[in-house]
Amino acid sequence: MPIIEVNGLRKTYGAREVLHGIDLTVDEGEIVGILGPNGAGKTTAVECIGGLRTPDAGAIRVGGIDPASNDPRLRQILGMQLQQCRLPAKITTAEAIDLFAAFYPDPRPTDELLERFGLTSQRDQRFEKLSGGQQQRLSVALALVGRPEVAILDELTTGLDPAARRDIWTYLEHLAAEGTTILLVTHSMEEAQHLCDRIYIIDAGRVVSQGTPDELAAAAGGQSISFLPSSPVPLDDLLSLPGVTDVRQDRDRIVVEGDAAAAQNVLAALTTRGVTAGQLRVTGPTLDDAYLRVTEED
Numbered sequence: 001m002p003i004i005e006v007n008g009l010r011k012t013y014g015a016r017e018v019l020h021g022i023d024l025t026v027d028e029g030e031i032v033g034i035l036g037p038n039g040a041g042k043t044t045a046v047e048c049i050g051g052l053r054t055p056d057a058g059a060i061r062v063g064g065i066d067p068a069s070n071d072p073r074l075r076q077i078l079g080m081q082l083q084q085c086r087l088p089a090k091i092t093t094a095e096a097i098d099l100f101a102a103f104y105p106d107p108r109p110t111d112e113l114l115e116r117f118g119l120t121s122q123r124d125q126r127f128e129k130l131s132g133g134q135q136q137r138l139s140v141a142l143a144l145v146g147r148p149e150v151a152i153l154d155e156l157t158t159g160l161d162p163a164a165r166r167d168i169w170t171y172l173e174h175l176a177a178e179g180t181t182i183l184l185v186t187h188s189m190e191e192a193q194h195l196c197d198r199i200y201i202i203d204a205g206r207v208v209s210q211g212t213p214d215e216l217a218a219a220a221g222g223q224s225i226s227f228l229p230s231s232p233v234p235l236d237d238l239l240s241l242p243g244v245t246d247v248r249q250d251r252d253r254i255v256v257e258g259d260a261a262a263a264q265n266v267l268a269a270l271t272t273r274g275v276t277a278g279q280l281r282v283t284g285p286t287l288d289d290a291y292l293r294v295t296e297e298d
């Protein structure tokens with residue numbers, strides 16, 4: 001069941017249309033990622049979904065509510081973390097969480113959030129004195145304080161150290177397993193691969209690709225095979241094999257690029273010649289490959 005539904009979303013700033021008709025759905029309990037180059041329109045899209053911007057055309061429903069309608073129920077089901085968290089400089093970490101908690105009937109306890117987000121020793125520290133990563137963690141905590149059914153997170157782990165990033169991923173996976181729906185904007189392929197059930201890639205205001213991380217990677221095609229041959233092999237012989245698109249020598253290794261059938265054909269050809277492939281590595285296409293392919297096409 002979709003809890004977020006977006007159809008034909010268009011948004012114009014001045015005379016410039018930056019979203020040209022975005023369609024997107026997120027099912028209950030899903031973690032869905034939006035990827036795309038700088039300026040693609042990701043933040044604009046999630047701000048429209050969160051009711052912070054009014055679309056020029058299209059229909060959006062979050063839990064059946066039109067975010068542009070100012071329906072107060074939206075704030076009860078939606079938690080939103082923004083790219084830049086603006087809080088009064090002098091407010092302390094715990095005060096900020098308490099302040100946001102006051103808007104909700106059953107907020108998460110402040111101490112629990114402080115601990116979850118590694119902010120317990122900063123509980124009485126003023127916002128202006130927090131490090132960038134601590135401010136970032138606080139902004140995610142504030143999005144989640146009201147136990148939202150839907151959390152929208154914009155670049156949630158940008159600037160965080162690897163351990164803090166992992167902790168947040170683990171927490172989000174736990175929330176999703178409990179039924180929280182999460183829509184996140186990220187520039188991190190690792191984050192998208194690790195966390196997301198599905199991904200939308202947006203480029204220049206349009207959805208250019210969508211699917212599970214594995215589907216997107218597989219659609220990028222390509223495989224790389226590299227090995228140490230037990231005796232010399234003419235590179236042209238390998239290049240003439242079906243499915244092989246490129247062959248090169250990298251020091252003692254031979255590196256072959258090709259489609260999904262290339263590895264089988266290369267290994268069969270080596271066996272026929274009595275050559276063994278030492279330290280064989282076969283790497284499939286990655287989400288990076290998929291992303292670069294769809295965002296570099298014009």
Ligand SMILES: Nc1ncnc2c1ncn2[C@@H]1O[C@H](COP(=O)(O)OP(=O)(O)OP(=O)(O)O)[C@@H](O)[C@H]1O
Binds near residue numbers: 041
């Ligand atoms: N308030 C605004 N007024 C005018 N133009 C804007 C405004 N906000 C964003 N834009 C423009 O709209 C386009 C989309 O911006 P948006 O912030 O949605 O992109 P993004 O994909 O989130 O980018 P990034 O990855 O850099 O955060 C950009 O060209 C940006 O300059």
